Amino acid sequence: MNKVVSNADEAIKDIPDGATLMLGGFGLCGIPENCISALVKKGTKHLTCISNNAGVDDFGIGLMLKQKQVKKMISSYVGENAEFERQLLSGELEVELIPQGTLATRCMAAGYGMPAIYTPAGVGTEVAEGKEVRNFNGKDYLLEYAFDADYAIVKAWKGDTMGNLIFKDTARNFNPLMAMAGKITIAEVEELVEPGVLDANEIHTPGIYVHRIFKGTNYEKRIEQKTVRKK
DSSP states (O other): OOOBOSSHHHHTTTOOTTOEEEEOOBTTBSOOHHHHHHHHHHTOOSEEEEOSBOOBTTBTHHHHHHTTOEEEEEESBOTTOHHHHHHHHHTOSEEEEOOHHHHHHHHHHHHHTOSEEEESTTTTSGGGTTSOEEEETTEEEEEEEOOOOSEEEEEEEEEETTOOEEOOGGGGTTHHHHHHHOSEEEEEEEEEEOTTSSOGGGOSBOGGGOSEEEEOOSOOOOOSSOOOOOO
Protein backbone atom coordinates (compact mmCIF):
# COMPACT_ATOMS: atom_id res chain seq x y z
CA MET A 1 0.00 0.00 0.00
CA ASN A 2 1.51 3.29 -1.10
CA LYS A 3 0.74 5.86 1.60
CA VAL A 4 2.83 8.70 0.22
CA VAL A 5 0.99 11.57 -1.45
CA SER A 6 2.64 14.50 -3.14
CA ASN A 7 1.30 17.36 -1.02
CA ALA A 8 -1.44 18.64 1.26
CA ASP A 9 -3.85 19.33 -1.60
CA GLU A 10 -3.78 15.66 -2.58
CA ALA A 11 -3.94 14.47 1.03
CA ILE A 12 -7.20 16.31 1.81
CA LYS A 13 -8.85 16.30 -1.60
CA ASP A 14 -11.63 13.84 -0.62
CA ILE A 15 -12.61 15.51 2.66
CA PRO A 16 -16.23 16.52 2.06
CA ASP A 17 -18.36 19.32 3.41
CA GLY A 18 -19.78 18.34 6.80
CA ALA A 19 -16.88 16.07 7.79
CA THR A 20 -15.70 15.64 11.38
CA LEU A 21 -11.97 16.29 11.72
CA MET A 22 -9.48 15.72 14.51
CA LEU A 23 -6.66 18.23 14.22
CA GLY A 24 -3.46 17.77 16.22
CA GLY A 25 -1.57 20.49 17.98
CA PHE A 26 -1.03 21.93 21.41
CA GLY A 27 -1.32 25.70 21.48
CA LEU A 28 0.50 26.66 18.29
CA CYS A 29 2.88 23.69 18.43
CA GLY A 30 2.41 20.65 16.24
CA ILE A 31 -0.41 22.08 14.12
CA PRO A 32 -0.90 20.44 10.69
CA GLU A 33 -0.29 23.77 8.96
CA ASN A 34 -0.10 22.53 5.39
CA CYS A 35 -3.37 20.57 5.55
CA ILE A 36 -5.22 23.48 7.16
CA SER A 37 -4.00 25.81 4.40
CA ALA A 38 -5.15 23.27 1.79
CA LEU A 39 -8.60 23.04 3.41
CA VAL A 40 -8.84 26.84 3.37
CA LYS A 41 -7.90 26.88 -0.33
CA LYS A 42 -10.38 24.07 -1.12
CA GLY A 43 -13.13 25.87 0.81
CA THR A 44 -14.50 22.77 2.58
CA LYS A 45 -17.40 23.91 4.78
CA HIS A 46 -19.68 22.90 7.66
CA LEU A 47 -16.81 21.13 9.43
CA THR A 48 -16.83 19.82 12.98
CA CYS A 49 -13.31 20.30 14.33
CA ILE A 50 -11.96 18.44 17.37
CA SER A 51 -8.78 20.09 18.61
CA ASN A 52 -7.11 21.15 21.82
CA ASN A 53 -7.15 24.73 20.55
CA ALA A 54 -8.79 27.00 18.00
CA GLY A 55 -5.58 28.56 16.76
CA VAL A 56 -5.21 32.32 16.55
CA ASP A 57 -6.77 34.74 14.09
CA ASP A 58 -4.14 34.28 11.39
CA PHE A 59 -2.84 30.76 12.07
CA GLY A 60 -4.05 27.21 12.55
CA ILE A 61 -7.79 26.54 12.77
CA GLY A 62 -8.23 30.30 13.07
CA LEU A 63 -7.74 30.47 9.28
CA MET A 64 -10.75 28.18 8.75
CA LEU A 65 -12.82 30.06 11.31
CA LYS A 66 -12.04 33.28 9.47
CA GLN A 67 -13.47 31.76 6.26
CA LYS A 68 -16.49 30.43 8.21
CA GLN A 69 -15.70 26.83 7.29
CA VAL A 70 -16.22 25.52 10.84
CA LYS A 71 -19.76 24.69 11.97
CA LYS A 72 -18.83 23.26 15.37
CA MET A 73 -15.71 23.42 17.51
CA ILE A 74 -14.98 20.78 20.17
CA SER A 75 -12.07 22.02 22.21
CA SER A 76 -10.56 22.65 25.63
CA TYR A 77 -8.55 25.87 25.10
CA VAL A 78 -9.83 28.74 22.97
CA GLY A 79 -8.56 31.86 24.68
CA GLU A 80 -6.34 33.30 21.94
CA ASN A 81 -8.73 33.76 19.04
CA ALA A 82 -10.82 36.93 18.72
CA GLU A 83 -12.76 35.65 15.69
CA PHE A 84 -13.67 32.49 17.59
CA GLU A 85 -14.98 34.66 20.42
CA ARG A 86 -17.02 36.80 18.03
CA GLN A 87 -18.60 33.80 16.32
CA LEU A 88 -19.36 32.13 19.66
CA LEU A 89 -21.04 35.21 21.15
CA SER A 90 -23.02 35.91 17.98
CA GLY A 91 -24.31 32.34 17.83
CA GLU A 92 -22.65 31.64 14.46
CA LEU A 93 -20.50 28.83 15.86
CA GLU A 94 -21.51 25.75 17.87
CA VAL A 95 -19.00 25.14 20.66
CA GLU A 96 -18.45 22.20 23.02
CA LEU A 97 -15.91 23.03 25.69
CA ILE A 98 -14.62 20.03 27.61
CA PRO A 99 -11.83 19.46 30.13
CA GLN A 100 -8.48 18.87 28.46
CA GLY A 101 -7.94 15.48 30.05
CA THR A 102 -11.38 14.36 28.89
CA LEU A 103 -10.60 15.54 25.38
CA ALA A 104 -7.40 13.51 25.34
CA THR A 105 -9.05 10.41 26.81
CA ARG A 106 -11.98 10.52 24.37
CA CYS A 107 -9.40 10.56 21.56
CA MET A 108 -7.55 7.66 23.15
CA ALA A 109 -10.76 5.67 23.62
CA ALA A 110 -11.58 6.06 19.92
CA GLY A 111 -8.12 4.81 19.03
CA TYR A 112 -8.43 1.83 21.35
CA GLY A 113 -11.87 0.90 19.99
CA MET A 114 -13.61 1.68 23.29
CA PRO A 115 -17.09 3.24 22.93
CA ALA A 116 -16.97 5.36 26.07
CA ILE A 117 -15.18 6.17 29.30
CA TYR A 118 -16.13 7.25 32.82
CA THR A 119 -14.32 10.27 34.25
CA PRO A 120 -14.68 12.36 37.42
CA ALA A 121 -13.77 15.54 35.49
CA GLY A 122 -16.76 17.86 35.20
CA VAL A 123 -19.01 16.19 37.81
CA GLY A 124 -21.23 18.83 39.39
CA THR A 125 -20.55 21.42 36.68
CA GLU A 126 -22.20 22.48 33.40
CA VAL A 127 -20.05 19.85 31.69
CA ALA A 128 -22.22 17.18 33.32
CA GLU A 129 -25.56 18.52 32.07
CA GLY A 130 -27.50 15.82 30.22
CA LYS A 131 -24.86 13.16 30.80
CA GLU A 132 -25.10 9.87 32.64
CA VAL A 133 -23.53 9.84 36.09
CA ARG A 134 -22.57 6.59 37.83
CA ASN A 135 -21.12 6.01 41.22
CA PHE A 136 -18.12 3.72 41.61
CA ASN A 137 -16.82 2.99 45.10
CA GLY A 138 -18.51 6.10 46.51
CA LYS A 139 -17.38 8.55 43.81
CA ASP A 140 -19.40 9.99 40.90
CA TYR A 141 -18.18 9.70 37.33
CA LEU A 142 -19.50 11.06 34.01
CA LEU A 143 -20.07 8.90 30.96
CA GLU A 144 -18.19 10.45 28.03
CA TYR A 145 -18.36 8.91 24.57
CA ALA A 146 -15.35 8.25 22.39
CA PHE A 147 -15.02 10.63 19.46
CA ASP A 148 -16.19 9.51 16.04
CA ALA A 149 -13.99 11.39 13.57
CA ASP A 150 -13.96 10.87 9.81
CA TYR A 151 -10.37 12.10 9.50
CA ALA A 152 -7.47 12.68 11.88
CA ILE A 153 -4.93 15.20 10.59
CA VAL A 154 -1.62 15.31 12.45
CA LYS A 155 1.80 16.89 12.11
CA ALA A 156 4.97 14.99 13.01
CA TRP A 157 8.62 15.89 13.13
CA LYS A 158 9.78 12.83 11.19
CA GLY A 159 8.04 10.02 9.38
CA ASP A 160 8.82 7.24 6.95
CA THR A 161 7.01 6.13 3.84
CA MET A 162 5.30 3.32 5.83
CA GLY A 163 3.63 5.95 8.01
CA ASN A 164 5.70 5.49 11.18
CA LEU A 165 5.85 8.83 13.02
CA ILE A 166 8.04 10.62 15.55
CA PHE A 167 6.68 13.74 17.24
CA LYS A 168 8.85 16.39 18.86
CA ASP A 169 8.44 17.88 22.32
CA THR A 170 4.93 19.21 23.12
CA ALA A 171 3.70 18.28 19.65
CA ARG A 172 3.55 14.79 21.16
CA ASN A 173 0.64 15.84 23.39
CA PHE A 174 -2.43 15.31 21.18
CA ASN A 175 -1.04 14.25 17.81
CA PRO A 176 -0.32 10.56 18.69
CA LEU A 177 -3.75 10.10 20.30
CA MET A 178 -5.53 11.55 17.28
CA ALA A 179 -3.39 9.60 14.84
CA MET A 180 -4.86 6.39 16.34
CA ALA A 181 -8.44 7.60 16.30
CA GLY A 182 -9.41 8.78 12.82
CA LYS A 183 -11.10 6.52 10.28
CA ILE A 184 -8.55 7.98 7.87
CA THR A 185 -5.37 9.48 9.30
CA ILE A 186 -3.35 12.00 7.34
CA ALA A 187 0.16 12.86 8.53
CA GLU A 188 2.30 15.74 7.36
CA VAL A 189 5.95 15.62 8.41
CA GLU A 190 8.95 17.92 8.40
CA GLU A 191 11.20 15.11 7.23
CA LEU A 192 10.15 12.05 5.22
CA VAL A 193 12.56 9.11 5.08
CA GLU A 194 12.69 5.56 3.78
CA PRO A 195 11.69 2.60 6.02
CA GLY A 196 14.47 1.52 8.37
CA VAL A 197 15.97 4.97 8.80
CA LEU A 198 13.98 5.78 11.94
CA ASP A 199 15.04 4.14 15.20
CA ALA A 200 12.21 1.70 16.02
CA ASN A 201 12.60 2.53 19.72
CA GLU A 202 11.81 6.20 19.04
CA ILE A 203 8.62 5.76 16.98
CA HIS A 204 5.54 7.16 18.75
CA THR A 205 2.86 6.19 16.19
CA PRO A 206 3.19 2.91 14.27
CA GLY A 207 2.48 3.16 10.57
CA ILE A 208 -0.57 0.89 10.82
CA TYR A 209 -2.58 3.90 11.99
CA VAL A 210 -1.53 6.20 9.13
CA HIS A 211 -3.21 6.12 5.72
CA ARG A 212 -1.56 9.08 3.95
CA ILE A 213 1.73 10.86 4.53
CA PHE A 214 3.61 13.69 2.84
CA LYS A 215 6.52 16.04 3.46
CA GLY A 216 5.22 19.49 4.29
CA THR A 217 6.81 22.84 3.48
CA ASN A 218 7.33 26.32 4.93
CA TYR A 219 6.70 25.40 8.56
CA GLU A 220 6.49 28.29 11.00
CA LYS A 221 7.89 28.04 14.52
CA ARG A 222 5.46 30.25 16.36
CA ILE A 223 5.48 30.88 20.10
CA GLU A 224 2.03 31.55 21.56
CA GLN A 225 3.12 33.44 24.67
CA LYS A 226 6.78 34.34 24.93
CA THR A 227 7.93 34.68 28.53
CA VAL A 228 11.51 35.48 29.44
CA ARG A 229 13.31 35.82 32.74
CA LYS A 230 13.71 39.37 34.05
CA LYS A 231 17.24 40.69 33.96
